[in-house]
Amino acid sequence: MTSSPISDAIGQVLGDIGPFVDFFLNSKWAKKRGQPGISDFVVGNPHEAPVPGYASTLQKWAEPQSNDWFAYQMSEPYATDAVASSLRAKLGIAFEPEHITMTTGAMAGLTVTIRCVANPGDEVIFATPPWFFYDAIITASEAVPVRVPVKPSDFDLDLDAIRQAISPRTRAIIVNSPNNPTGRIYPPETLQGLAGLLSDASAEYGRTIYLISDEAYSHILAPGAEFHSPLEFYPNSFLIYTYGKTLLTPGQRLGYIALSPAMPDIEQISFGLLATMVTSSYGFPNAVLQRGLADLEKLSIDIDHLNAKRDRMMGNLRGMGYEVTEPEGTFYLLVKSPLEDDRFFTDELAIDDVYVLPGSMFEMPGYFRISLTATTEMIERALPIFEATIAPTRDFLVTARAV
Amino acid sequence: MTSSPISDAIGQVLGDIGPFVDFFLNSKWAKKRGQPGISDFVVGNPHEAPVPGYASTLQKWAEPQSNDWFAYQMSEPYATDAVASSLRAKLGIAFEPEHITMTTGAMAGLTVTIRCVANPGDEVIFATPPWFFYDAIITASEAVPVRVPVKPSDFDLDLDAIRQAISPRTRAIIVNSPNNPTGRIYPPETLQGLAGLLSDASAEYGRTIYLISDEAYSHILAPGAEFHSPLEFYPNSFLIYTYGKTLLTPGQRLGYIALSPAMPDIEQISFGLLATMVTSSYGFPNAVLQRGLADLEKLSIDIDHLNAKRDRMMGNLRGMGYEVTEPEGTFYLLVKSPLEDDRFFTDELAIDDVYVLPGSMFEMPGYFRISLTATTEMIERALPIFEATIAPTRDFLVTARAV
Numbered sequence: 177m178t179s180s181p182i183s184d185a186i187g188q189v190l191g192d193i194g195p196f197v198d199f200f201l202n203s204k205w206a207k208k209r210g211q212p213g214i215s216d217f218v219v220g221n222p223h224e225a226p227v228p229g230y231a232s233t234l235q236k237w238a239e240p241q242s243n244d245w246f247a248y249q250m251s252e253p254y255a256t257d258a259v260a261s262s263l264r265a266k267l268g269i270a271f272e273p274e275h276i277t278m279t280t281g282a283m284a285g286l287t288v289t290i291r292c293v294a295n296p297g298d299e300v301i302f303a304t305p306p307w308f309f310y311d312a313i314i315t316a317s318e319a320v321p322v323r324v325p326v327k328p329s330d331f332d333l334d335l336d337a338i339r340q341a342i343s344p345r346t347r348a349i350i351v352n353s354p355n356n357p358t359g360r361i362y363p364p365e366t367l368q369g370l371a372g373l374l375s376d377a378s379a380e381y382g383r384t385i386y387l388i389s390d391e392a393y394s395h396i397l398a399p400g401a402e403f404h405s406p407l408e409f410y411p412n413s414f415l416i417y418t419y420g421k422t423l424l425t426p427g428q429r430l431g432y433i434a435l436s437p438a439m440p441d442i443e444q445i446s447f448g449l450l451a452t453m454v455t456s457s458y459g460f461p462n463a464v465l466q467r468g469l470a471d472l473e474k475l476s477i478d479i480d481h482l483n484a485k486r487d488r489m490m491g492n493l494r495g496m497g498y499e500v501t502e503p504e505g506t507f508y509l510l511v512k513s514p515l516e517d518d519r520f521f522t523d524e525l526a527i528d529d530v531y532v533l534p535g536s537m538f539e540m541p542g543y544f545r546i547s548l549t550a551t552t553e554m555i556e557r558a559l560p561i562f563e564a565t566i567a568p569t570r571d572f573l574v575t576a577r578a579v
Numbered sequence: 580m581t582s583s584p585i586s587d588a589i590g591q592v593l594g595d596i597g598p599f600v601d602f603f604l605n606s607k608w609a610k611k612r613g614q615p616g617i618s619d620f621v622v623g624n625p626h627e628a629p630v631p632g633y634a635s636t637l638q639k640w641a642e643p644q645s646n647d648w649f650a651y652q653m654s655e656p657y658a659t660d661a662v663a664s665s666l667r668a669k670l671g672i673a674f675e676p677e678h679i680t681m682t683t684g685a686m687a688g689l690t691v692t693i694r695c696v697a698n699p700g701d702e703v704i705f706a707t708p709p710w711f712f713y714d715a716i717i718t719a720s721e722a723v724p725v726r727v728p729v730k731p732s733d734f735d736l737d738l739d740a741i742r743q744a745i746s747p748r749t750r751a752i753i754v755n756s757p758n759n760p761t762g763r764i765y766p767p768e769t770l771q772g773l774a775g776l777l778s779d780a781s782a783e784y785g786r787t788i789y790l791i792s793d794e795a796y797s798h799i800l801a802p803g804a805e806f807h808s809p810l811e812f813y814p815n816s817f818l819i820y821t822y823g824k825t826l827l828t829p830g831q832r833l834g835y836i837a838l839s840p841a842m843p844d845i846e847q848i849s850f851g852l853l854a855t856m857v858t859s860s861y862g863f864p865n866a867v868l869q870r871g872l873a874d875l876e877k878l879s880i881d882i883d884h885l886n887a888k889r890d891r892m893m894g895n896l897r898g899m900g901y902e903v904t905e906p907e908g909t910f911y912l913l914v915k916s917p918l919e920d921d922r923f924f925t926d927e928l929a930i931d932d933v934y935v936l937p938g939s940m941f942e943m944p945g946y947f948r949i950s951l952t953a954t955t956e957m958i959e960r961a962l963p964i965f966e967a968t969i970a971p972t973r974d975f976l977v978t979a980r981a982v
Contacts, residue, residue: 183695186695190851234638235641247829291719292586316858423649427648449716454686454715459683571683
C-alpha cells in the first residue's frame with residue numbers, strides 16, 4: 177500500500193497530463209494569453225463576441241416562472257424533448273426523450289459512459305492522434321487506454337489495426353468524428369466496417385464492445401461536408417454531444433449522452449447512466465440551461481464566418497509553403513511543422529506572439545494545430561509572421577535540394 | 580469477467596440506491612409532487628419563491644463584459660478570491676485563493692475528493708444515519724464504505740467506535756456537521772478528540788487519514804447555535820461546501836473544496852484535485868456563477884423565516900405527542916415515528932397528502948424526516964393531519980399503559 181497523498185490512478189493521470197499542464201500554466205502562451213495584440217490559436221476558446229442571442233436567452237430563462245425554478249435537475253423533460261426532436265431531425269434515428277441523459281458537456285458524457293460500462297482493468301481503445309484528454313479520463317476511471325494510430329495517408333480509421341488491438345478485455349472504443357485534431361469525418365464505409373468488426377469481436381468474446389461516439393463537432397462542418405454518426409451503423413453506441421463547440425461557450429457546461437434506440441440492453445444502461453451521473457459529480461446541467469435548451473438549440477456560431485477564416489488561413493499558409501490538411505469539420509487546422517521539432521518551430525512563432533498548439537501536445541510530433549476561434553485581426557496579424565518564420569526553413573530546403 | 584452491460588461498481592450502486600430510486604420514481608409522493616394542495620416535506624427542494632436577488636444576479640452576470648465571458652472555466656480568481664475572503668471571515672482560518680477548488684456543488688466536491696485520495700479497496704468511514712448517497716459515491720469510486728453509528732443518546736460522533744473502525748486500509752472519514760438528518764452540530768471537544776485519534780491512527784499506519792468535512796448546512800443554524808469546522812482542529816482536512824442549501828438553488832450547481840492551509844501535502848493534493856476535476860466530469864461551475872460569486876455570497880434564504888417554520892412545526896408536533904429532536908442546524912426535523920414501522924406510518928400520512936421522508940430511506944428506521952423548505956401553507960395544512968394520524972396510536976398507548 178502506497179503512502180502517497182494521492183491515489184495511484186490520479187498520480188498516473190498527473191504524470192500523463194504533466195506536459196499539457198506545464199504548457200497550460202508555464203509556457204510563454206500561458207503568461208500572455210488574454211493580452212491584447214497577440215495572435216492566440218492555441219485552444220478552442222472564444223476570442224470574438226459571444227453568439228448573438230446567447231446572453232439574452234440565459235437572461236430570459238433565469239427569470240423564475242415557478243417556485244421550483246432552480247430545484248434539483250436531472251434529465252428534465254423540457255431539455256430531453258428538445259434534444260430528441262433535434263436529433264431525430266438531424267440523424268433520422270428514432271430517438272425518444274428517455275434515450276437522453278443530460279450532462280454538463282462532453283467531458284461528463286465521456287467519463288460517465290466509461291465508468292458506467294468499464295470495470296477496472298477493462299480496455300478502452302481510441303485512435304491517435306487523439307483529443308488530449310482521452311488517455312487521462314480512461315486512466316482516471318481505472319480502465320486501460322489502448323491507442324490505435326489512424327492511417328497516415330488520409331487519417332481515416334485503420335480497421336485492421338483496430339481489429340488487432342481488440343482483446344477479451346476490450347470494453348469500448350471512442351470514435352471522434354469530425355475529428356480533433358485531423359478535421360477528418362469518417363465515411364459511412366469506414367463506420368459500417370467498424371460496426372461489423374465490433375459485432376464480430378463482441379460475439380467472439382461473449383461481451384459487448386460499446387462504441388462511444390464523441391460528436392462534439394458534428395455541427396461544425398466545411399462547405400459540402402456530410403456528417404454520418406456511428407449510431408447509424410452500430411446499435412451498441414453512445415452519442416456524446418456538447419453545446420460548448422456549436423455555441424462556443426465551453427464555460428457554460430451543457431451537453432448530453434444519447435443512447436442508440438437499437439441498443440439491446442438500453443434499459444439497464446439507462447439506469448446505469450443515472451446511477452453513474454448521481455455518483456460522479458452529479459453532472460446534470462443547470463436549471464437555466466436545461467429550461468432554455470429549446471432556445472439554445474436554435475443558436476450557433478457563424479459557420480460561414482468560420483469557414484471564411486479557415487479559407488483565408490489555409491490558402492495563405494499553403495501559398496507560403498506550409499502543408500495544411502483540409503478539414504472536413506471542426507474549427508481546427510492541422511499543419512505540418514516545417515521543422516521536425518514542432519516545439520522548436522512553434523517557439524519561433526511565439527517570439528512574435530503567434531501561439532499555436534504544438535503537435536507534441538497531442539501525440540502528433542512534427543505538426544501543429546491552429547484554432548480558428550481566433551479573430552480575423554489575429555489571423556491578419558499572424559500571416560506575415562507565419563511567412564517570416566517559414567522563410568529560412570523553406571530557403572534552406574530549396575538550397576539543400578539544389579545542392 | 581462479467582458480461583453484464585454495466586460495470587460491477589455501478590451494478591452495486593444500483594442495488595444500493597434501488598429503494599431510494601424506487602421511492603423517488605414510483606411512490607405516491609413521486610406521482611403527486613409538484614401538484615397544488617399537497618404538503619411536501621420530502622427533500623430539500625424549494626417550494627417558496629427563489630431568494631430575492633438571485634435571478635437578477637444571474638441576469639447581471641450573464642451580460643458579457645468581454646469576448647471570453649463564456650470561455651473555459653477552472654477555479655477562476657474572481658470566484659476563489661471571494662470564497663477565500665468569505666471563509667477567512669467565517670472560520671478565522673488563513674485561506675488563500677489557491678486553497679480553493681471550485682466545484683459544481685457538494686456532490687462534485689465529495690466524489691472528486693474521494694477519487695483524488697483513495698485507491699480501489701481503500702476504506703472511507705462515515706457516521707450513520709448518513710446522507711443517503713455517501714455509500715453510493717464511495718462504492719462508485721471503487722472504495723469501500725465503512726459505517727459507524729452515532730451515539731444513540733445525543734447523536735454525537737462515537738469516537739471509540741470510530742477508532743475501532745479504523746484499519747490499515749482507512750483512507751478518509753466523512754464528517755457532516757450540521758448533520759443531515761439529525762440536525763446535530765458536533766461540538767469542539769468532539770472534533771478535537773477526532774483530530775487526535777485520526778493523527779494517532781495516521782501515524783500508527785504510516786498513511787494519512789483525511790477528514791472530508793461536508794459543510795453544506797454551515798450557514799443554516801438555529802438561533803444561538805455555534806458552528807465549528809473540523810478544519811480548526813485537523814490539518815489533513817477537505818472542506819466541502821455547496822451554495823445549493825444556503826441559496827436553496829440545488830439546480831444551479833455551485834460549490835467548492837477548500838483545503839486546510841495547514842495540510843502538509845497541500846501542493847500535491849491541489850494538483851491531484853485539479854487532475855481529478857478535469858477527469859471527473861469536468862465539474863467546474865459555469866462562468867455566470869463563478870463571475871457572480873461575490874454577489875451570490877451576499878444572498879441567503881431567510882433564516883428567521885425558516886426558524887419560525889421550524890418552531891411552529893416542532894412546537895405543534897411535540898404538543899401532539901411526537902418526539903422531535905431539536906436541530907442545531909440544517910432545514911430538517913427528525914421525528915420519531917409513533918409506529919416502529921416508519922413506512923407504514925408515513926404511508927398513513929400520505930393518504931391525506933402529507934409527504935415526509937421515511938427513516939428507512941436514510942438508515943434510521945423508526946423515524947421520519949421533515950424538510951422545512953415547505954411553505955407555511957403546507958405546514959398549516961399538514962398540522963391537523965399529523966394530529967389525526969398520531970391520535971389512534973397515542974390513544975392505544977395510553978390505553979395500553981393504563982391496562
